[in-house]
Amino acid sequence: MKVLEVENLNLGFDCDDGYHQALYDVTFSVECGKMLALVGESGCGKTISAMSILQLLPKRARITSGVITFDNKNLIEMSSSELQHIRGRRIALIPQDPMTSLNPLFTVGDQLLEVIKIHQGLSGEKAYKKAIEAFEEVQIPCAEERLKSYPHEFSGGMKQRAIIAMALACNAEILIADEPTTALDVTIQAQIMDLMHKIKAERNTAILLITHDLALVKENADTVSVMYAGRIVESAPASEFFANPLHPYSKALLNSIPSQRGKTLDTICGQPPSIQQKISGCRFHPRCKHVMEVCSENIPKNYYINKDHFSACFLTKGFGQESL
Numbered sequence: 001m002k003v004l005e006v007e008n009l010n011l012g013f014d015c016d017d018g019y020h021q022a023l024y025d026v027t028f029s030v031e032c033g034k035m036l037a038l039v040g041e042s043g044c045g046k047t048i049s050a051m052s053i054l055q056l057l058p059k060r061a062r063i064t065s066g067v068i069t070f071d072n073k074n075l076i077e078m079s080s081s082e083l084q085h086i087r088g089r090r091i092a093l094i095p096q097d098p099m100t101s102l103n104p105l106f107t108v109g110d111q112l113l114e115v116i117k118i119h120q121g122l123s124g125e126k127a128y129k130k131a132i133e134a135f136e137e138v139q140i141p142c143a144e145e146r147l148k149s150y151p152h153e154f155s156g157g158m159k160q161r162a163i164i165a166m167a168l169a170c171n172a173e174i175l176i177a178d179e180p181t182t183a184l185d186v187t188i189q190a191q192i193m194d195l196m197h198k199i200k201a202e203r204n205t206a207i208l209l210i211t212h213d214l215a216l217v218k219e220n221a222d223t224v225s226v227m228y229a230g231r232i233v234e235s236a237p238a239s240e241f242f243a244n245p246l247h248p249y250s251k252a253l254l255n256s257i258p259s260q261r262g263k264t265l266d267t268i269c270g271q272p273p274s275i276q277q278k279i280s281g282c283r284f285h286p287r288c289k290h291v292m293e294v295c296s297e298n299i300p301k302n303y304y305i306n307k308d309h310f311s312a313c314f315l316t317k318g319f320g321q322e323s324l
């Protein structure tokens with residue numbers, strides 16, 4: 001069941017030299033108990049798409065069209081007080097750097113109790129019990145003792161667990177995890193991903209994973225949406241995406257991850273465009289190995305090879321359909 005739907009989201013920035021578009025008709029949905037990975041290089045629009053859901057956008061950002069549906073309501077049209085009831089409580093953010101969410105001056109327990117008080121209306125013994133349960137659920141050992149620790153006394157992985165505990169204490173329906181393991185070493189990374197799997201399976205929580213790490217996506221995601229220069233260029237169930245990627249950008253990304261010993265890795269020539277750069281036709285055409293004349297003049301539509309798998313490329317047009 002879809003719990004969140006982003007449809008045709010167009011967003012840009014009002015800069016001194018005019019309006020620059022950053023997101024182009026971004027469309028994706030997140031389902032209960034599933035993990036959708038939004039994948040792409042830095043600056044492709046993944047984080048700004050996630051921030052649009054929470055309506056935590058920089059001052060100069062402007063949504064020009066699109067709908068973000070959660071609980072039958074458009075988040076874009078909600079008042080700030082309505083959004084406050086949703087942010088943190090029903091849709092929670094797991095940031096790349098947990099220190100941006102933890103206050104170094106207060107114990108982790110105080111911060112968790114504050115969240116429980118605000119979002120659950122609990123205080124005293126009941127709130128304390130809930131805090132211990134949340135710490136135990138994210139497998140922080142000696143929960144009672146650790147509630148008294150300050151953030152600097154926690155390792156990176158423990159801080160990330162504490163942030164997840166805050167989301168669990170509020171029974172969040174959606175977790176937006178923005179590069180949640182980038183700052184962690186590989187073993188801790190695996191533990192945090194295991195924890196997310198457990199939450200997804202046991203609580204039926206929907207997870208939106210924002211990442212550039214395709215190896216992480218392969219091991220964890222149910223669905224993959226690939227973003228390039230502000231547009232989703234391919235979307236598919238994860239198993240199908242890794243077995244049969246369609247878009248040249250997806251293929252290039254997959255060929256650039258180390259997998260088999262002795263296999264030469266591909267590189268994608270050039271750089272992703274800045275938002276100031278105007279690009280005609282397919283936004284990937286200046287870097288595409290398969291570029292054709294049509295690509296620089298016309299914008300490819302999303303061509304579907306089945307109802308769950310599309311690619312925005314003229315090469316897919318030959319065997320895909322514009323809608324199914």
Ligand code: SF4
Pocket residue numbers: 247248249282283284285286288289290291292295300312313314315
């Ligand atoms: Fe490459 Fe053309 Fe496909 Fe764009 S539409 S990805 S330029 S082949």
